[in-house]
Amino acid sequence: MNVHESEKIAGLLSSNGYTKVSNMQMADIIVFNTCCIRDTAEKKILSKIGELKALKRKNKNLIIAIVGCMTQQEGKATSILNTYNYIDIILGSNNHLDLVKHINELSKKKKIVQIESLDNNNIIEDFPIYRESKYKAFVNITYGCNNFCTYCIVPYVRGPEISRNPQKIIEEITGLLSNGIKEITLLGQNVNSYKFEDIDFNKLLIMIDNINVVKEFWIRFMTSHPKDLDENIITTIANSKHICNNIHLPLQSGSNKILNLMNRKYNREQYLNIIKIIRDKIPHCGITTDIMVGFPYETEEDFLDTLDIIEKAQFMNAFTFIYSQRKGTPASEMPQIAPEIKKERIMKLIKKQNIIAKNISNEYVNNTYTAFVESYDHKNKILIARLQDGKQVNIKNNDISLLGCFVKIKIKNAGISALLGEVI
């Protein structure tokens, strides 16, 4: 999500005559796109902002802008300006498209702060986007979130969920495919709850699957919410031509008590039931997840429930997090778990998930697949490709003419998260 927002900011600047430079010392404008989902992300950004003081002292004309959801926490913009008085512009994640207008106004004003929420009337369409890749792209379908999971700051900083007009989504995807993009990831905090008039997520997927400007393309989407991923959507994926057999379905915890305290609105039995439906309907589906440890009130028994469910669910990959207290969320008022216990649990979780992921990876060895070559790693001289189920394959090959192509490959070796393959 944030990567794509950075692409929009870069697109805006480059269409207004600015060019990208390779290091901060050469820049006339530095824009920080921030994230506040966990404390670690926020601390990292603040320390980077601190480093800019010396640059600003050397170059009085340097413009520094802080954008993104970190600025939208209550009182945050003021506290940033108080601590880092050399910042010129602070914009919320719904206001970054006004950046150039604000840069031009800086000669008249000393500091600019704009933090507004988004509604259906002010979604900005048809803006320039500086896409990082020529081969794959992100497309927003929803903004914001209505779910209020008790640990999460997103609904407070990004506001209520808004769905984009499906015609605009189809136009954007058609344009991208006509320009050679072959893999598109639809983005939203909870894509399954997309709803624009009578078009729901299932209908939207069918509309996208029917686009026929080019023959070969892949569609992915994230993030799904277990309470909203229904059987119709799973059937549509199974019957589609272009929608990948790849679902990111955050679990968060395997304990019913913790899921309830998190306000996730599903229990472990329902979660496992969705996994079963996916496995029954979509052969070889790559299922990935997000899991958190150390949520308030999590006992050893609750944690063992999480270890147990990951064994049952057999995730291809899991993003694992230590619960981070976010001011203003209900969970931040609950009794907190000691940091040592959180660390111990995350280590155990990662260890177990790594064994599961490695066993899944081993099953690919000696088989052949179609892979999409998405980038080239210059340092290691390898092509990075992805299978339809989302599994990454590294290919020791420096033939960059394969970039953006679907190729047949044979898997030679397996690591935990990536495979090693050969073009055949």
Ligand code: SAH
């Ligand atoms: N909308 C998506 C993604 C939200 S953020 C969803 O519902 O899954 C991505 C992940 O960050 C979440 O799935 C969750 O595992 C993690 N996360 C969110 N808030 C967190 C917090 N306060 N502490 C630790 N991890 C958190």
Ligand code: SF4
């Ligand atoms: Fe946060 Fe829950 Fe919304 Fe995801 S669904 S963004 S975790 S509130």
